[in-house]
Amino acid sequence: MSTVEEKLGTLAFKNDHQSHISIPNPKICLTQCKDKPCTKVCPAKVYDWDESQKKIVVGYENCIECGAARMICPFQNIRWEMPRGGFGVSYKFG
Numbered sequence: 001m002s003t004v005e006e007k008l009g010t011l012a013f014k015n016d017h018q019s020h021i022s023i024p025n026p027k028i029c030l031t032q033c034k035d036k037p038c039t040k041v042c043p044a045k046v047y048d049w050d051e052s053q054k055k056i057v058v059g060y061e062n063c064i065e066c067g068a069a070r071m072i073c074p075f076q077n078i079r080w081e082m083p084r085g086g087f088g089v090s091y092k093f094g
């Protein structure tokens, strides 16, 4: 049985130079969101708390477009759009 990391390694990405994910109000992350669930639920580890910058760093290049982070954010503080045409993750089936 494959691990999540092994399965993620089978995906292909074509990265855009601009992020399709943003955090509209970083102050909410700092002052109101104690548990920071986006850093735990995302299987691709897109969201990481940077203690020195006191903000969430978004590694949008690794996004597998599952939508989990948007659902788990208790403050609806993740703005997520589909990557522009031709960019993002590609899945292989079969």
Ligand code: SF4
Pocket: 023, 028, 029, 033, 036, 037, 038, 039, 047, 056, 072, 073, 074, 075, 076, 077, 078
């Ligand atoms: S879950 Fe939402 S509010 Fe909390 S740290 Fe992540 S983006 Fe910020």
